[in-house]
Amino acid sequence: MNFPKSIENLITEFMKYPGVGRKTAERFVFHTINKLDKEEVKTMVQAFIDLKDNIKHCQVCHNLTDDDVCHICKDEHRDSSIILVVENAKDVFSIEETSQYKGLYHVLNGVLSPADGIGPDDLFLKDLWDRVSKDKVKEIIIATSSTQEGETTALYIKRVLENTDLIISRIGYGVPVGLNLEYADQLTLSKAIENRKKI
Amino acid sequence: MNFPKSIENLITEFMKYPGVGRKTAERFVFHTINKLDKEEVKTMVQAFIDLKDNIKHCQVCHNLTDDDVCHICKDEHRDSSIILVVENAKDVFSIEETSQYKGLYHVLNGVLSPADGIGPDDLFLKDLWDRVSKDKVKEIIIATSSTQEGETTALYIKRVLENTDLIISRIGYGVPVGLNLEYADQLTLSKAIENRKKI
Structure with a gap:
């Protein structure tokens, strides 16, 4: 029944x-x-x-917002010379909760995954290249998950940008391998940002 | 943030x-x-x-239904001489899934709980007294949970009806003590109905 x-x-x-x-x-x-x-x-x-x-994507960084441009991109007190690249908008909120990071963000909306047919054109990568060429960006921190796809995506971004003057770093130890960013606690996330290393 | x-x-x-x-x-x-x-x-x-x-309550047994009278009360093949009394409509569906019980139901919509201020008037008990006096009911099976409130409710019903000709029984061993009915598996529920005892 x-x-x-x-x-x-x-x-x-x-x-x-x-x-x-x-x-x-x-x-x-x-x-x-x-x-x-x-x-x-x-x-x-x-x-x-x-x-x-x-709810829509911020026109600049693709973070989720109920405005055209999110409050982080609008905030003039933030350091616009650093862009932290994350997989999803949820990661932005996780990192914001640590109150440690004062730069801007860029949301990819996924990771490269050839097995699932997700290539560079399926992510917001073109907008990232535009931002780093136009704005006075000095550093890119890549904070994709430490999964295979996350690492591949980080490497891809590094390769595209390695002949520029940009400092490219990856968030450091602290994020347990294989864990999705959203499950990491705030201390771990703070540490990971603090201990980022150049790649 | x-x-x-x-x-x-x-x-x-x-x-x-x-x-x-x-x-x-x-x-x-x-x-x-x-x-x-x-x-x-x-x-x-x-x-x-x-x-x-x-979704509303069946006018006869207070089971949940999208009709005025639920399909169980309407079903002429069911044994209208037995009424199984349960706390919630969800329990009706749990028992129906065993396909063992062929009588009718009565949903109390809760249990007596003096601590929470829930007395006899807050449950569909008056309708139960009406049904047993009007219809040709021979047996009442009380299937409230084996919690303190469930036992109190069972005792209360027994006391009100003990001077009638009705057989009053309680579902038998099988339902683990302290467990809500909805978590019991179908075999346990079948056993419990089969092994009901007069109280």
Whole structure:
């Protein structure tokens, strides 16, 4: 026997989320029925709609923002001579939480992965080349994950930029090998930025 | 630093769900941004709206249904002389999955819990007394959880009905003590119904 259709549908939707199996999805749906009133579900629904309507990529660094240019790129107190390159917008927020880094960012929106058919043109790399040629950038810190794809991407960026005057560094020890950046604690992330080494 | 407001809002909403902490909520939101397109989010939103619009309590047994009377109460092949009393609608679906029980249900929508101020009037108990007096009910199986509140509720029902001709039983061994019914496997639930004992 199945649940009524409306329950079954929302279970299916919840199961699209990472780490949510059928049992967890069922708990979520029954929580929605039993613990959230109509007004609260409306708020939830509105939050979904607002997210998709308002969140976009910053025109400069591709960080997520509800504006055209993100508040980091807009901030004149930040050191615009350093660009820290990350895989995803989430990594920007993780690093910002350390309050250690005062430069700018560049979000690639992924990593090079020939096996999955993801090449340089699929990432925001062209914009990075534009930024380093136009702006007074002195240093690039590459903070892609220490996975194989992350390392490949770091190497690729280094090779493209190695004949320029730019200092190219990689965040240093501190980030455990094989771990995604989003799982690293703030101290580890601070250390990693502090101990970056030239590549 | 916080996330943009639209991201922060949906994180807050996800954190209302059981077992969802801040990190998990963040993952869910970034999954929504990165992996679900506008159409998929629309489907999700619609599923929430449909759930709140369509799902109601069965007028007879208070099971969840998208109809006025649930398909179990409507089913003429079921044995209407037995009513199995459960705490929540979710328990109905758990027991239905065993395909062992052919009687009807009655959903209390909670358990007696004086500490939380939940008394007999807060549960669908009056409807249960109505059903047993009106219909040709011969047996009541009480399947509340084996927690203190579940046991108290079972005892309360037994006391109210003990001067009637009804056979009153409690689901038997099989359900581990202290476990909520929804976590029990199907075999355990089947056993528990089979081994019910008169109280």
